[in-house]
Amino acid sequence: TKADGSKFGKTESGNVWLDPEKTSPYEFYQFWLNVSDEDAAKYIKIFTLLPKDEIDKLVVKHQEEPHLRLLQKELAKDITCRVHSLEAYNSAVEASQILFGKGTTEMLKNMDEKTLLSVFKGVPQTEVSRDEFDAGIGILDFISAKAGAFKSNGEARRMLKDNAVSINKAKIKESFELTSDSLLNDKYVLVQKGKKNYFLVKVV
CATH class of the missing domain: 1.10.240.10 (Tyrosyl-Transfer RNA Synthetase)
Structure with a gap:
């Protein structure tokens, strides 16, 4: 024991x-x-x-x-x-x-x-279709509606301005564009809000 x-x-x-x-x-x-x-x-x-x-x-x-x-x-x-x-x-x-x-x-x-x-076991995880991802998802929509990191695009925009949002451990701005290069193991995107809040999005 x-x-x-x-x-x-x-x-x-x-x-x-x-x-x-x-x-x-x-x-x-x-x-x-x-x-x-x-x-x-x-x-x-x-x-x-x-x-x-x-x-x-x-x-x-x-x-x-x-x-x-x-x-x-x-x-x-x-x-x-x-x-x-x-x-x-x-x-x-x-x-x-x-x-x-x-x-x-x-x-x-x-x-x-x-x-x-x-x-990232225990981290909130969501899914996005590959067709939707390939067609292009705006970063505000992605980190709010898709990842669930923010309750609104307004909140997401404020955090982006404060330099408090990262994709795959790299700080991003509102001008950031998601591409196939953004995918980890060809299927995941890690969203980070602040220092300790993580959200994992799987492209399926």
């Missing part, structure tokens, strides 16, 4: 599996990254192959600066690399950066569909 009394290996969405088909490397990495300080100190001794003196140093550093979450980061790195691969770990870190602020359009475009959907 974990420090909060709940069962180990369980998340809100179910079990954590070693099989990447059941739990993506990103979700696996996030599971370890989000454990409590108390559990991280316990798990790093059980589940990693780090030497005792290295673990002891990490625990001391973590206690000095708990906000940096050094134990969780080392725990997540070690286990993700061994269960999956260094490449999977690096992809998971990049994916986390995309969701939590530092990601770039290039990172997003390099992400495979499965990771993309893992990262």
Whole structure:
């Protein structure tokens, strides 16, 4: 059991599996990254192959600066690399950066569909027909009516003027035009309102 009394290996969405088909490397990495300080100190001794003196140093550093979450980061790195691969770990870190602020359009475009959907699980998702998309949708209509990011075009226009709207992690203006180049994995567009509000539109 974990420090909060709940069962180990369980998340809100179910079990954590070693099989990447059941739990993506990103979700696996996030599971370890989000454990409590108390559990991280316990798990790093059980589940990693780090030497005792290295673990002891990490625990001391973590206690000095708990906000940096050094134990969780080392725990997540070690286990993700061994269960999956260094490449999977690096992809998971990049994916986390995309969701939590530092990601770039290039990172997003390099992400495979499965990771993309893992990262943005829980984000509001809508669909637009490919015929409609190809015919051309104005950006105000797209981010308001289609993505559902705004209640009105007026609100969307104000946020665009405030430089608070992004498509695929790139800030846009009202003059922005959607094209096939705007599609991630040839079918998705990520709309971001402000810093933390995401909306995923699937072109079907």
